[in-house]
Amino acid sequence: MTAPNDLRAFLKAIEQSGDLVTVNGQVDWDEELAGLGRLSCERQGPAFMFNNVKDYGGWRVTTNPIATWRRMAVALGLPADTSVRRLYEIYAEREQKTIPPVVVKDAPCKEVIIEGDKVDLFDLPTPMVHEGDGGRYLGTWDIVVSKDHDSDWVNWGMYRFMVHNEKYLTGYPRPTSHLGKMLLDGYVPKGKPMPIAIVIGADVNSHFAAAATFRLNGDEAELAGGLAGRPVELIKCHSNDLMVPANAEIVIEAEVLPDGIAQEGPYGEYPGYRSGEMGDALCCRVTAITHRKDPILTLDTTGFMDSSATTTSISGAIAIKRRLEKHGVPVVDVYVPPEGGVHLAIVSVRRGGAAVAKQVVEVLTQRRALISKVIVVDDDCDVFNIPAVLHAFATKCHPERGTHIHTYTGRANALTPAYSQEERAKRLGASVAFDVTWPPEWPVGTTPIRATLDQMYSPAMQEQVLRRWQAMGLK
Ligand SMILES: Cc1cc2nc3c(=O)[nH]c(=O)nc-3n(C[C@H](O)[C@H](O)[C@H](O)COP(=O)(O)O)c2cc1C
Ligand SMILES: [Mn+2]
Numbered sequence: 001m002t003a004p005n006d007l008r009a010f011l012k013a014i015e016q017s018g019d020l021v022t023v024n025g026q027v028d029w030d031e032e033l034a035g036l037g038r039l040s041c042e043r044q045g046p047a048f049m050f051n052n053v054k055d056y057g058g059w060r061v062t063t064n065p066i067a068t069w070r071r072m073a074v075a076l077g078l079p080a081d082t083s084v085r086r087l088y089e090i091y092a093e094r095e096q097k098t099i100p101p102v103v104v105k106d107a108p109c110k111e112v113i114i115e116g117d118k119v120d121l122f123d124l125p126t127p128m129v130h131e132g133d134g135g136r137y138l139g140t141w142d143i144v145v146s147k148d149h150d151s152d153w154v155n156w157g158m159y160r161f162m163v164h165n166e167k168y169l170t171g172y173p174r175p176t177s178h179l180g181k182m183l184l185d186g187y188v189p190k191g192k193p194m195p196i197a198i199v200i201g202a203d204v205n206s207h208f209a210a211a212a213t214f215r216l217n218g219d220e221a222e223l224a225g226g227l228a229g230r231p232v233e234l235i236k237c238h239s240n241d242l243m244v245p246a247n248a249e250i251v252i253e254a255e256v257l258p259d260g261i262a263q264e265g266p267y268g269e270y271p272g273y274r275s276g277e278m279g280d281a282l283c284c285r286v287t288a289i290t291h292r293k294d295p296i297l298t299l300d301t302t303g304f305m306d307s308s309a310t311t312t313s314i315s316g317a318i319a320i321k322r323r324l325e326k327h328g329v330p331v332v333d334v335y336v337p338p339e340g341g342v343h344l345a346i347v348s349v350r351r352g353g354a355a356v357a358k359q360v361v362e363v364l365t366q367r368r369a370l371i372s373k374v375i376v377v378d379d380d381c382d383v384f385n386i387p388a389v390l391h392a393f394a395t396k397c398h399p400e401r402g403t404h405i406h407t408y409t410g411r412a413n414a415l416t417p418a419y420s421q422e423e424r425a426k427r428l429g430a431s432v433a434f435d436v437t438w439p440p441e442w443p444v445g446t447t448p449i450r451a452t453l454d455q456m457y458s459p460a461m462q463e464q465v466l467r468r469w470q471a472m473g474l475k
Contacts, residue, residue, distance in 0.1 A: 003077035003228040006247035007201045007296060010075060011062065014047060017080040019071050021046045028054045029061070029136075034129040037063030037301035044068055044305070049296075056125035060296045065141065065204050067300070067307045072314070075204040076227065085384050088335075091227070092318050099225030101232040107246030108292045113238055115288040120166045124250070124289075125297055130268035134278050135162040137267060138169065138252070140300040141307060143199040143210040143220075145242045146179050149186025154243070155179060156220035158211040160302075161198060161284075162264050169198075169254065170264035170281045174414070176368055178216065183256060183282065193255035195240035196284065201249025201298045206232055211308065212315035221245075239287040249298070250291040254284040270312075271341040272304040273417045276424075309338030320345055320364060320371070327363045329356060335383040336371075343416065344373045346383040352376060352437020354401065361406045361433035370413050374433045380455075381436075392436045402435040 004010035014020040027033045027050050036048055041064060050061045066072040073082040076090060114123075126136040139161045147154050159173040173179040179196075187194040199206075209224035221243075225231045234243040239253045264281030268274045300307040313336040324331040330350040337344060345364070349356055357376045364371055377383065381392045397403070412419065412429025419429060438447045449456055453465060 001077045001079070003075060003205055003230070004203065005228070005230070006203050007062075007065070007249060007298070010065065010204050011047075011049060011296075013074050014071055014080075017070065017074055019046050019068070019074065019080060020049060022049045022051060024051050026052045026054055029056065029125050030054075030128045031131060033061060034063070034127045034299065034301045037299070038130075038303055040064065041067055041301060041303065041305040041309075047071060053125045058294065059125045060294070061125055061127065062201075062296055062298050064300055064307050065298060066208060066310055067305065069310060072208075072310050075208065077229065083384075084335075085333075088314055088317065091314050092321075094226045094229070095223065095315075095318065097226050098219070098222035099229075099231050100219075101221040101225060101234045101243075103243065104233045104235050104246050107233070107235045107248075109235065109244070109246060109248040109251050110238070110290050111293045112295075113288065113290045115239060119286050119289055121163050121169070121252075121286060121289075122166060126163055127299055129299065129301060130274065130303070132274055133162075133267050134263070134265045135164070137162055137299075139198045139200060140302055141200070141207060141298045143202060143206055143245065143248075144173070144179055145197040145199065145244055146182050146194060147242060148182050149190065149192070149194075153182075153217050154219065154221070155182060156206075156210040156224075158207065160267065162267075162281075164262050164283065167286050168262065169252075169284050169286065170262040171256075171284065172264055172267070172281055176411075181216075183258075187256070188258045191258050193257055193285075195237075195242055195253070195255050197237050197240070197242045197244045198252040198254065199244050199248045199250075200252070201292075201296050202245035203228065203232070203247055206245045207298075208311055208315075211311040213312060213319040214315065237288070238290050248292075249295045250289070252286055253288040253290070254286045256282050256284040268303050269415050270302055270306055270308040271343060271415055271417050275415070275417050304341070305338055308342055312336065312342045313338050316342060316370070317345065320347070323363055324360060327359065329359055329363065332379040333383045337386060339386075340373075342370060343413075344375070345371045346375045346377065346389055348377045348379045348381060348383050349437065350379050351440055352378055352435065353440045354404070354435055356437070357402075357433040357435035358404045358406075361404055361431050365406055365408055365411075365431045367411065368413075369408060369411050369429055369431055372413070372416055372418070372429065372431045374431065375436055376433055377436045378438060380450075389436075393434060396436045396438065397434045404433040404435065406431050406433075
């Protein structure tokens with residue numbers, strides 16, 4: 001199997017694996033469509049293809065392309081039932097084998113070109129995602145392309161935008177995001193507008209790369225190529241010099257104003273809550289919209305078990321593992337469970353104890369502190385096996401000696417629901433490591449033995465039990 005080479009090929013592939021439902025009956029862009037996508041995330045249901053969106057004949061909308069492990073497996077060209085552990089391994093391998101993009105001259109994303117006075121964002125079937133959102137959100141599953149002011153570094157990130165009026169969008173790339181950094185360090189001090197391209201409906205691996213936790217100065221187009229196992233084709237924008245995936249359904253070309261601010265939010269966020277208020281955000285003017293005929297708009301119905309639950313789970317966990325290795329932590333596996341809203345990481349280590357747990361939480365909060373809880377387990381606990389992790393946590397973590405809290409100022413995650421509005425404003429926060437390992441200093445022979453077949457019985461008895469088990473036809 002190979003990775004599908006555009007969104008339409010991917011939709012066919014997930015239809016075949018039973019992970020897409022096509023809806024031909026009319027659906028309202030105002031909450032109803034996203035509500036269905038939301039419920040599907042919560043029930044680990046299918047992606048939807050809405051062929052008939054109220055007020056928007058000729059447009060189609062699809063929700064949460066890779067918000068489940070099954071759909072992520074198909075995106076990577078693997079069988080839908082590939083295990084999460086295997087998906088992690090494959091991501092880690094392919095991330096190391098990046099493939100540079102190629103440039104093409106002609107592409108379907110230019111079939112329709114709208115520019116100047118003709119631009120009207122309300123021509124797009126932008127959904128009202130949640131009740132209580134500040135407006136209609138575009139590009140909740142996008143690729144935002146931008147170029148550094150002073151170097152050749154081109155960044156892809158996934159950042160949401162709210163429709164402000166016919167020609168303006170407001171956006172929320174966090175100040176710590178790469179786009180935020182490019183804007184604040186490069187363009188704002190010089191008073192220059194920053195060109196961007198908001199790409200919608202490209203091949204899923206390109207979106208996966210944009211959403212991925214990836215190194216500063218890294219080229220996500222190369223990462224996307226590595227994930228798909230083939231180069232991404234890029235084409236130049238119509239109204240600026242940025243390069244975008246040629247297979248995109250829709251490209252919104254814009255410039256971020258260096259001195260303009262507009263209101264944005266609130267929005268139902270990835271941790272699974274709406275908890276902020278409308279606030280100042282960057283503002284951009286749309287210079288052109290290009291799209292395919294019969295275009296498909298994609299979106300993430302953000303909240304519990306959304307698309308970040310898979311994309312950030314996998315890329316974030318691999319990034320955490322690499323950082324811990326770099327700092328000499330005897331790490332074996334890292335899992336960021338989708339149910340944890342990217343706030344929880346489970347780390348297994350070859351040798352545990354208080355010093356290791358403390359080091360883990362310090363390393364993970366040095367720069368950006370997205371994770372606020374880390375469970376550190378011994379390596380006989382499978383980090384992907386949540387019942388096993390819960391059992392270990394409940395029994396092995398000393399309520400007092402096993403809790404290592406690390407506080408910081410200026411880099412806390414402003415979207416952590418547990419923080420007060422004041423803590424958010426000051427970026428004041430804390431992370432905790434729960435030490436769920438046996439203290440290495442306990443005398444040999446005093447460490448409790450787990451009462452499971454694999455630990456409390458001799459290898460010979462285990463084998464005998466397993467033989468009898470199989471002979472009874474049990475699985
Ligand atoms: C569906 C989805 C929506 C996202 N929306 C935003 C957003 O609005 N602002 C933001 O800063 N990060 C957002 N993220 C997270 C970033 O895409 C992620 O941190 C990515 O690594 C950013 O790229 P960067 O490291 O180049 O900044 C979103 C992620 C996903 C999966
Ligand atoms: Mn980046």
